[in-house]
Amino acid sequence: AIFTGVVLSFIWPPIGSAIQTFSQWAAYQNPVVAFGIYGFIERCLVPFGLHHIWNVPFQMQIGEYTNAAGQVFHGDIPRYMAGDPTAGKLSGGFLFKMYGLPAAAIAIWHSAKPENRAKVGGIMISAALTSFLTGITEPIEFSFMFVAPILYIIHAILAGLAFPICILLGMRDGTSFSHGLIDFIVLSGNSSKLWLFPIVGIGYAIVYYTIFRVLIKALDLKTPGREDATEDAKATGTSEMAPALVAAFGGKENITNLDACITRLRVSVADVSKVDQAGLKKLGAAGVVVAGSGVQAIFGTKSDNLKTEMDEYIRNH
Structure with missing residues (x-):
């Protein structure tokens, strides 16, 4: 333990300095680029379950805000909650979690073979509602990321673009972790241009639906309901x-x-x-x-x- 402490006393200062430099750059100098990169990489890490690690510096470390009582807050989420007008740069998540991915789920449903459409519709509508209400996207994403990786790459790019769009348009809202309707309403106290979210969001939904619908058909992607016939698993509780x-x-x-x-x-x-x-x-x-x-x-x-x-x-x- 003593040896580790001595080693860390030399290693940690430059690491801490690098984190602070990155924090200032991401929060104040070039947030459009920083959060665009954040959004793209965060989606790329979802298949491996490592996105939570990537989230921490952006959610809980970047930037600094001191309120009237002298309390210091770090991270986009705590700073937004404390009333920092420069925070709220994670708002792009609302565009693809509440609008984009639910539209993709509907496109997958509409693209299913006629004999499978009812079954796939039930699954996709449930997943779309989950994403819209809570921001939990994995049931939708894992339905296509392995069978149609090209769709997932496009989704990751669109997710990355959502953050710069919100920053450039001055759209801000708060999130706990998920970017669903619950967060959107409950944490809207310090928001800006809240009315723009459904307008831009519907545009995002149209883009997602069109891309998914066209590519699934053009490339004959084996999304749910389009697979080769296999023996169905028995329904069980x-x-x-x-x-x-x-x-x-x-x-x-x-x-x-x-x-x-x-x-x-x-x-x-x-x-x-x-x-x-x-x-x-x-x-x-x-x-x-x-x-x-x-x-x-x-x-x-x-x-x-x-x-x-x-x-x-x-x-x-």
Whole structure:
């Protein structure tokens, strides 16, 4: 510990200085470029679950604001809450989470084969409402990022552009973490040009819908409802899914740690080769990400319930 402390006393000062320099540049000198880069990279990291790490400096470190009582606030979110008129540069997230991605979900629904359209419509409308209300986008994004990566690249670019657009138009609103309707309304106390969000947002929705609809058809992308015919998985409730999920992760002996976040099952396994990724997708996973011995299966907001059911099943069998 002493050795580590001595080493860090030499290493940390230049790192801290670099963070401070970047903070000033991003918050005050060139926020249009900085937040455009932020938005693009943040979406690029979503497939790996690393976007939360990238978010921290922008949300909680960049910029500085001192209120009338002498309290100092750092980060775009705390500064906005404290009344800093130069904060609120994360507002671009509202454009693609409340408008763009829901429109993409509708395009995916409309592009499904006629025989699959009703089933896909139910899934996509639910995902679109989740994104619009709460800002949770992964159920939509994981429906196309692996089967149609070109769409995800375009989405990441459009997400990055949303932040400069809001900054240049003077649009500001607050967010806790998600950029959904709940944040949009509850945290609007220090907002600017709130009326512009639905106007620009509808324009963003049109762009997303048009691009997705045209490319899905032109490139014959296998988005939900357009796949080659396969045997459908049996519909099951969360409690009935637990045994199948445990089996898909290679059995309880293969599971070394089981956890969940708001949209993903996060499972550490002894042998990744025993994980049945196709089986997980048949059970309803929008996507599966493998990193080392960790496997993430995206089941949306029911992930925590599935984790609880799996825990109970493993304990009792």
